[in-house]
Amino acid sequence: MAESITIKSPHEIEIMRQAAKIAAGARSMGRQAVKDGLTTKQIDRAVHEYIVKNGGRPSCLGYEGFPAATCVSVNDEVIHGIPGRRIVRSGDIVSLDLCATYKGFVGDCAGTYAVGEVSDEARRLIEVTRQAFFEGIRFAKAGCRIHDIGEAVQDYVESHGFSVVRDFVGHGIGRGMHEAPEVPNYRPEGRRPNPRLVKGMTICVEPMVCAGDWRIKILDDGWTVVTADHSLAAHYENTILITDGEPEILTMADDI
Numbered sequence: 485m486a487e488s489i490t491i492k493s494p495h496e497i498e499i500m501r502q503a504a505k506i507a508a509g510a511r512s513m514g515r516q517a518v519k520d521g522l523t524t525k526q527i528d529r530a531v532h533e534y535i536v537k538n539g540g541r542p543s544c545l546g547y548e549g550f551p552a553a554t555c556v557s558v559n560d561e562v563i564h565g566i567p568g569r570r571i572v573r574s575g576d577i578v579s580l581d582l583c584a585t586y587k588g589f590v591g592d593c594a595g596t597y598a599v600g601e602v603s604d605e606a607r608r609l610i611e612v613t614r615q616a617f618f619e620g621i622r623f624a625k626a627g628c629r630i631h632d633i634g635e636a637v638q639d640y641v642e643s644h645g646f647s648v649v650r651d652f653v654g655h656g657i658g659r660g661m662h663e664a665p666e667v668p669n670y671r672p673e674g675r676r677p678n679p680r681l682v683k684g685m686t687i688c689v690e691p692m693v694c695a696g697d698w699r700i701k702i703l704d705d706g707w708t709v710v711t712a713d714h715s716l717a718a719h720y721e722n723t724i725l726i727t728d729g730e731p732e733i734l735t736m737a738d739d740i
């Protein structure tokens with residue numbers, strides 16, 4: 485039996501807003517630390533410090549053994565890159581994915597940022613990935629179904645000549661970083677649960693987009709997900725609330 489989808493009360497939604505606000509602020513801080521010459525660990529530190537200063541806990545740290553607050557994934561790394569001594573350089577693209585827990589609830593967001601001047605392809609990939617999120621959430625409305633979101637993401641991404649990752653998906657969120665339902669960024673094959681969206685659900689919509697083929701592999705560190713063909717990849721994610729009308733993007737900040 486699949487775990488059931490939690491509907492948040494108005495009080496829980498208020499706490500989710502606060503957790504998400506910390507996550508969004510941390511993403512802004514991390515984004516500002518994506519600079520030529522800095523290490524991925526220095527970027528992680530900026531995120532980590534922001535979360536703690538704002539009363540949150542970096543939920544990724546220790547999650548299934550992940551060793552940092554932030555997943556920092558460079559170029560062909562799609563997600564789950566481990567921060568370390570790697571120095572980012574002009575021309576690189578850097579994906580940051582992080583979560584903050586506040587009063588027992590989790591906010592989760594991600595984004596991909598350019599270091600200095602990057603190729604036209606890289607710039608376009610970042611923009612298409614971000615826009616794919618907005619195309620998807622046009623269907624994040626009470627009465628629509630979960631797969632309506634992924635279909636819109638996939639169609640938009642493929643119409644721009646890019647591909648969407650299949651092996652990882654978005655998810656419900658609340659007290660747990662990963663709750664039901666799964667939120668794929670593509671049309672699932674076969675019969676898969678396709679729940680209707682209901683007011684009070686909180687979910688993460690997170691397109692992971694490859695410039696080439698969508699197939700991935702996992703590096704020997706057991707975490708880092710890279711494109712199998714080593715093409716560039718980008719990621720964009722927000723935690724959103726399903727309402728009576730338009731979804732509320734809980735992790736939105738004006739600069740991202």
Ligand code: MF3
Pocket residue numbers: 543544545547548550554555564581582583592593688690721
């Ligand atoms: N924030 C990620 C997500 O979008 C999960 C990070 S994995 C972790 O679901 F191990 F780093 F926590």
Ligand code: CO
Pocket residue numbers: 592593654655688690721
């Ligand atoms: Co997520």
